[in-house]
Amino acid sequence: MTLQIKTLEEYHNAYRRSIESPEAFWAEQASTFYWRQPWHTVLKNDFITPDIQWFMGGKLNITENCLDRHIAERGDQTAILWEANDPGSPSVTYTYRQLLAAVNQCANALKERGIGKGDRVCFYMPMVPEVAIAMLACARIGAIHSVVFAGFSANALAELIKDSACRMVICSDFNARGSKNTPVKSVVDEAISLGCDSVESVLVLKTGEEKVAFNPALDIWWHDAVAHQPDTCTAEIMDAEDMLFILYTSGSTGKPKGVVHTCGGYMVYTCFSFRNVFQYRDGDVFWCTADVGWITGHSYSLYGPLLSGAITLFFEGTPTFPDSGRFWQVIEKHKVTQFYTAPTAIRALMASGHDEPDKYDLSSLKVIGSVGEPINEEAWHWYENKVGRGKAPIVDTWWQTETGGILITPLPHITDTKPCFASYPLPGVQPCLVDPAGNEIHENGIEGLLCLKFPWPSILRTTYGDHERCRLNYFAAFEGKYFTGDGCRRDEDGRYRIIGRVDDVINVSGHRIGTAEVENAINQHSVVVESAVVGYPHDIKGQGIYAYVITQHPVTDEEHFRNEVLMVVTKEIGAIAKPDKIQIVSGLPKTRSGKIMRRILRKIACGESDGLGDISTLLNPEIVDELKSGVLV
Numbered sequence: 001m002t003l004q005i006k007t008l009e010e011y012h013n014a015y016r017r018s019i020e021s022p023e024a025f026w027a028e029q030a031s032t033f034y035w036r037q038p039w040h041t042v043l044k045n046d047f048i049t050p051d052i053q054w055f056m057g058g059k060l061n062i063t064e065n066c067l068d069r070h071i072a073e074r075g076d077q078t079a080i081l082w083e084a085n086d087p088g089s090p091s092v093t094y095t096y097r098q099l100l101a102a103v104n105q106c107a108n109a110l111k112e113r114g115i116g117k118g119d120r121v122c123f124y125m126p127m128v129p130e131v132a133i134a135m136l137a138c139a140r141i142g143a144i145h146s147v148v149f150a151g152f153s154a155n156a157l158a159e160l161i162k163d164s165a166c167r168m169v170i171c172s173d174f175n176a177r178g179s180k181n182t183p184v185k186s187v188v189d190e191a192i193s194l195g196c197d198s199v200e201s202v203l204v205l206k207t208g209e210e211k212v213a214f215n216p217a218l219d220i221w222w223h224d225a226v227a228h229q230p231d232t233c234t235a236e237i238m239d240a241e242d243m244l245f246i247l248y249t250s251g252s253t254g255k256p257k258g259v260v261h262t263c264g265g266y267m268v269y270t271c272f273s274f275r276n277v278f279q280y281r282d283g284d285v286f287w288c289t290a291d292v293g294w295i296t297g298h299s300y301s302l303y304g305p306l307l308s309g310a311i312t313l314f315f316e317g318t319p320t321f322p323d324s325g326r327f328w329q330v331i332e333k334h335k336v337t338q339f340y341t342a343p344t345a346i347r348a349l350m351a352s353g354h355d356e357p358d359k360y361d362l363s364s365l366k367v368i369g370s371v372g373e374p375i376n377e378e379a380w381h382w383y384e385n386k387v388g389r390g391k392a393p394i395v396d397t398w399w400q401t402e403t404g405g406i407l408i409t410p411l412p413h414i415t416d417t418k419p420c421f422a423s424y425p426l427p428g429v430q431p432c433l434v435d436p437a438g439n440e441i442h443e444n445g446i447e448g449l450l451c452l453k454f455p456w457p458s459i460l461r462t463t464y465g466d467h468e469r470c471r472l473n474y475f476a477a478f479e480g481k482y483f484t485g486d487g488c489r490r491d492e493d494g495r496y497r498i499i500g501r502v503d504d505v506i507n508v509s510g511h512r513i514g515t516a517e518v519e520n521a522i523n524q525h526s527v528v529v530e531s532a533v534v535g536y537p538h539d540i541k542g543q544g545i546y547a548y549v550i551t552q553h554p555v556t557d558e559e560h561f562r563n564e565v566l567m568v569v570t571k572e573i574g575a576i577a578k579p580d581k582i583q584i585v586s587g588l589p590k591t592r593s594g595k596i597m598r599r600i601l602r603k604i605a606c607g608e609s610d611g612l613g614d615i616s617t618l619l620n621p622e623i624v625d626e627l628k629s630g631v632l633v
C-alpha cells in the first residue's frame with residue numbers, strides 16, 4: 001500500500017521529499033501496486049503543449065489492483081456495502097471475491113456484445129452495486145467508461161454519447177430516489193433516437209416490476225446477458241497512459257468537455273489520497289455520498305477505496321428521504337467511520353433538522369469530509385459540533401474533475417483545521433496564487449487566482465477529441481501553470497481558502513453549471529431573443545441561477561412564460577440547471593463592442609447594485625436602472 005502519513009512530522013517530510021524529488025516520491029508510491037511491466041520513465045512534464053505522462057511504459061490493469069490483489073488477504077471481507085433508497089430494504093454486500101466474480105461476469109457479457117479495448121461505454125445509472133460492477137467490467141477489458149449523471153436530460157445525454165461515439169449504453173429501467181421512481185430507460189431511448197448512431201446495444205438493469213419499452217434490436221437485459229457468464233476474465237493489459245475514463249464537466253464556454261483520465265496515474269493518486277485524507281484503517285466503513293455520475297463518486301466511492309482494500313458504502317437514496325435523519329440513521333446502522341458529503345447537503349440538513357443528529361449514535365465517526373463547493377462558516381460549525389462532536393475533524397477537501405483526486409485538504413488528527421479553509425496541499429501538490437497578469441504572488445495573507453505549478457499523477461491528460469480545448473482552458477491563461485478557474489485566499493500561515501469560481505461557471509449544490517449552456521437552453525424558447533445567466537448566493541444551494549431574459553414582445557402571462565423557460569432548460573440540460581429567478585428585461589448592459597457586462601449583472605443579482613462602479617462606458621447605461629428596479633429578491 002502507498003504511504004500513509006501518521007504525524008505532522010511525517011507530513012512535512014513527505015511534502016518536502018515530494019517537492020525535492022517528485023519522481024522518486026511517486027515512483028515509491030507506484031511501486032506498491034501490481035504492475036504487469038514496470039515503467040521506464042516516471043514523468044514527462046510538459047505544461048505547455050500540454051503533454052503529461054506518468055509511469056511511461058508501465059503496464060497494468062487497475063481492476064487487478066482493485067480486486068485480484070486483495071483476494072488472498074481479504075477475499076471474504078466486504079468491498080461494497082449497499083444501502084437502498086427504501087430504508088426497509090435489506091442492505092446488500094459484495095465481498096472482494098464476490099465483486100471480482102461479478103465484474104468478470106459483466107466483463108464477459110460486454111465482450112460478447114463486441115466491446116473491447118478503447119471502446120467507449122456510456123452509463124446512465126442509479127447508485128446500485130451494478131454501476132460499480134459495470135464500470136470495473138469496462139476497466140477489466142480496457143473499455144472506457146463515460147458516466148453521465150442520471151439527472152441530465154435526453155438531449156444532454158445524446159450530446160455526450162455522440163461526443164465520444166459510445167458503442168454501448170448501460171442503464172436501468174428506473175431510478176428510485178426519495179419518493180420518486182423515475183423511468184430512466186425511456187430517457188436513454190429518447191437520447192438514442194436523437195441520432196446516436198454509434199450505439200449498438202443498450203444493457204438494461206431491471207430494478208422493479210414495472211414494464212419499460214424494449215427494443216430487441218438494441219436492448220438486452222442485464223440478467224439475460226450477465227448471469228450465465230463465466231466468473232473469470234483475463235484482465236486486458238493496459239499502458240499506464242491508456243484512457244481509463246471520460247467524465248464530462250461544464251466549463252465557461254460551449255458544451256461540456258470530456259475530461260480524460262488515464263490508468264496508471266489515476267490509480268496511484270486516488271489510492272494515495274484516499275488513504276491519507278481519510279486515514280482509512282482496516283475494518284473502517286467509508287461512506288462517500290456522491291453519485292457516481294460525478295468525479296467524487298468515481299474517485300472516492302469506487303476507485304480510491306477499492307484500491308485501498310476498503311469497505312465502501314454505496315447509497316441509492318437522498319439525504320431527506322424518508323426524513324432528514326436518513327444519513328445519520330445509515331451512519332448508526334453501519335457504524336460508518338468516515339463520512340464524506342457536500343456542503344449543500346449539510347446546509348439542507350441543518351435547515352430541516354438542526355438537532356436531528358442528536359437522536360442517533362454517531363460515535364463510530366472518525367473523520368467527516370466536505371467537497372464540491374465552499375462551505376460557509378455556519379454550516380462548518382454545525383457539521384463539526386452536531387456530526388463530528390468534537391471527535392471527528394472536518395476535512396474540507398478542494399479538488400476538481402480535472403484533478404482526479406483531492407489536492408488541498410487538512411489531514412485529520414495530523415494538521416489543524418480552520419473553518420472554511422481547505423488548508424494545506426497534499427504531498428506532490430504545488431499550488432500557487434497569481435495576479436491577473438500572471439505574476440506569482442509569494443506573500444501570505446492575500447488573494448489570487450489558484451494555479452498548480454507541477455503535475456501530480458492524476459491530472460487530466462486531455463479533453464476528449466479536442467486537445468486544443470484542453471490547452472486553452474487550463475494551460476494557456478498562465479504560461480507553465482495549470483489554472484483551476486478558482487479564486488483563493490492564503491492566510492498568514494499558508495492555509496488555502498477557496499473562494500469560488502472566477503469564470504462563468506456557477507456552482508449549484510456542488511454541481512458545475514456553465515452559464516453559456518443555460519443561456520443556449522433558454523434561447524431555445526421561441527420568444528426569447530437573448531439571455532444572460534449569472535450566479536447569486538443561495539442559502540442551501542450555495543449559488544443559485546439568475547437569468548435575465550429579453551423577449552421578442554412583452555409577455556402577458558409572466559408566470560406561464562417562466563414555467564415554459566424552466567421546461568426548456570429541463571429538456572435541454574436537466575432539472576439541475578433550472579434558473580431560480582428569471583427577470584424579463586428590455587435589454588442587457590453591453591460594452592461598445594457588444595459584450596455583455598456580466599460583472600454588472602452579477603452585482604445586481606446579488607443585491608449589490610450600489611457598488612456597480614463606472615457605467616458610463618456602457619453602450620446603453622440607461623438599462624441599468626431598469627434592471628435594478630426589476631431585480632427579483
Ligand code: WTA
Nearest residue numbers: 371372373374396397398399400401498501
Ligand atoms: C469547487 C468536485 C471550495 C471549486 C470535486 C472547483 C470547492 C469545483 C471545493 C470543481 C472545496 C470543489 N471548497 N470549493 N472544498 N471542492 N470546489 O469538477 O470551484 O465537480 O473548481 O469537482 O468545485 O467541481 P467538480
